[in-house]
Amino acid sequence: MKSPCEGEYRGRLAPSPTGLLHVGHARTFSIAARRAREHAGALILRNEDLDPQRCRTEFVDAMFEDLHWLGIEWTEGPDCGGPYAPYSQSERRSHYLQAWRNLRDEGWIYPCSCSRKDLALSATAPNDLDDEPIYPGRCRARTDAKQFDLPVGVNWRFRVPDGETITFDDVHLGFQRFVAGRDFGDFVVWRRDDVPAYHLAVVVDDAQMKITEVVRGADLLKSTARQILTFRALGISVPAYYHCDLVRDERGLRMAKRHDAASLRRLRETGSTPEQVLRTPNHS
Numbered sequence: 001m002k003s004p005c006e007g008e009y010r011g012r013l014a015p016s017p018t019g020l021l022h023v024g025h026a027r028t029f030s031i032a033a034r035r036a037r038e039h040a041g042a043l044i045l046r047n048e049d050l051d052p053q054r055c056r057t058e059f060v061d062a063m064f065e066d067l068h069w070l071g072i073e074w075t076e077g078p079d080c081g082g083p084y085a086p087y088s089q090s091e092r093r094s095h096y097l098q099a100w101r102n103l104r105d106e107g108w109i110y111p112c113s114c115s116r117k118d119l120a121l122s123a124t125a126p127n128d129l130d131d132e133p134i135y136p137g138r139c140r141a142r143t144d145a146k147q148f149d150l151p152v153g154v155n156w157r158f159r160v161p162d163g164e165t166i167t168f169d170d171v172h173l174g175f176q177r178f179v180a181g182r183d184f185g186d187f188v189v190w191r192r193d194d195v196p197a198y199h200l201a202v203v204v205d206d207a208q209m210k211i212t213e214v215v216r217g218a219d220l221l222k223s224t225a226r227q228i229l230t231f232r233a234l235g236i237s238v239p240a241y242y243h244c245d246l247v248r249d250e251r252g253l254r255m256a257k258r259h260d261a262a263s264l265r266r267l268r269e270t271g272s273t274p275e276q277v278l279r280t281p282n283h284s
C-alpha cells in the first residue's frame with residue numbers, strides 16, 4: 001500500500017447513508033473528484049454512518065453504486081481499504097473518544113444537561129433557518145468535566161471564544177468571516193445518546209486521513225468556523241476548504257431540503273445519463 005507523500009493533494013467524499021444520493025450530492029462529489037484529478041492526488045471515500053438511528057446499510061450499497069454510475073473513482077475507502085482504515089465512521093469510535101478526552105482534559109468542552117425543552121425556552125432563534133439555535137450558556141460554568149470517564153448521559157459542548165472573529169479563505173467562495181458567540185454558539189461535540197457529533201468526527205477524520213482540501217456544500221460554511229476552533233483546540237493544522245454552490249430547483253428551493261429531491265437512482269431508472277445529471281444551470 002502506497003503511503004501519502006509530503007505535499008500530496010488528498011481530498012474526500014463523505015456521504016452519509018441516511019437516504020439515496022441526489023443531484024446536489026452528485027454535483028459536489030464530481031467537483032471533489034475533479035479537484036483530486038487536477039492535482040493528481042488521492043480521493044478518499046469516507047462513509048459517515050455515525051448515527052445508528054438514521055443510517056441504513058442498504059444506503060451504503062446504494063451510494064457505492066450511484067457513485068460508480070457517475071464515473072467517480074476513489075483510491076481509499078471502506079470497499080478498497082487504505083493506509084488510514086477503517087473508513088466507516090461507525091468503526092472509528094476510539095479515535096473520537098481520544099479527541100473527546102483531550103478536549104475534556106484541556107477544558108475546551110463541558111457537560112450540558114439542558115433538556116430540549118430548556119433550550120427551546122431560552123435559546124436565541126438562529127438567523128438562518130438551516131442552523132441550530134445559539135446555546136444560552138446555562139451549563140458553561142460547570143467544573144465537573146473531569147469527573148466523567150466517558151462522555152455518556154449528557155451533551156458535551158465546545159466553549160467558543162465569544163466575540164472572536166474566525167476567518168478563512170475559501171478556495172471557491174473567497175474570504176469568510178464568522179463571529180463566535182454571535183453567528184454560532186457552544187456547539188455539541190458529543191451527543192447525550194452517546195454518538196460523537198459531526199463537528200468532532202469530521203475534524204478527527206480529516207486530520208487522521210491527512211485530508212488537504214475539503215470539498216463540500218456551501219450549507220456547511222458556518223460549520224467550518226466551528227471546525228476551525230476544534231482543529232485549533234486539538235492542536236491540528238486546518239485543511240483548505242472549497243465550498244460548492246448549492247444546487248437549487250426551478251423554484252429556488254435547495255435540493256437537499258426537498259423530500260422529493262430527485263434521487264440519482266430514480267434519474268438513472270428514468271433514462272438520464274450522468275452527463276445530464278451533472279449539467280445544471282447554475283454550474284460553477
Ligand SMILES: [Zn+2]
Nearest residue numbers: 112113114139
Ligand atoms: Zn446545559
